[in-house]
Amino acid sequence: MTNDIDDSKAPLLDHLIELRGRLIKCLLALVVAFCIGAYFADDIFGMLVRPLTDAFPPGQGRLIYTKLYEAFFVEIKVAVFTAFLLAFPVIATQLWRFVAPGLYNNEKQAFLPFLFASPILFAAGASLAYFLVMPLAFTFFLGYSGMTGGLDVEALPAVGEYLDLVMRFVLAFGVAFQLPILLLLLHRAGIVTREQLVGFRRYMLVIAFLVAAILTPPDIISQFMLGVPLVLLYESSLILMALTDRKKAKQKATE
DSSP: OHHHHHHHHHHHHHHHHHHHHHHHHHHHHHHHHHHHHHHTHHHHHHHHTHHHHHHSOTTOOOOBOSSTTHHHHHHHHHHHHHHHHHHHHHHHHHHHHHHGGGSOHHHHHHHHHHHHHHHHHHHHHHHHIIIIIHHHHHHHHHTTOEEETTEEEOOOOBHHHHHHHHHHHHHHHHHHTTHHHHHHHHHHTTSSOHHHHHHTHHHHHHHHHHHHHHHSOSOHHHHHHHHHHHHHHHHHHHHHHHHHHHHHHHHHHHO
16 A cells, blocks of 8 residues: 555656756756846847837937936846747747646647747737837837927936836737737637637727737827737637638548
């Protein structure tokens, strides 16, 4: 009886040891990525500030900091932000290697494409924010500079507030672009059907722009630029579901 109990505890202990090893590797990846981000913090922040630089008239514009420690903590935030982006593939790989042995082959084949698609979609959303949405939004915001009531109104953004705004843009668009993965996983798991999502389409239009209003700054440009892609991603998910359902139907018909 004692041997049976010890044998039942052995697999659990092995899993815990493996989990500890995976977590240590993830932590090491974060530490190394943080060091890289800290070393190149100035260059990375220079890249992040480029949309604002281009929005200002040539030769104008500046960033300020109103607290003595603000510029220092901006570099720390840049390093942390860079660390999570660089270490994400390692973290995702370690998570997959921990979970994969407990999955059947068909479950592995179903889940693995989503693992590769997630960083691609995040990069697509972040790129949309960086190259299109932020330049348009910053140009819109700076349009309020000038003479008002005989006084010169000048935009003097603080480095900390600007970095928070940029990270908000990048994370909002990157996370929002995970919508197809979420919907397709729910569909594959049988939690929702394509017909249910088609019927939900009218509400999705409202929810997409409501989410955009929450995640983005309070300007119509960035809200519109996030709301429209969300709707398009929702419709794209419905198309992919139709294709997968048709494929399953053909496979059942041939069996």
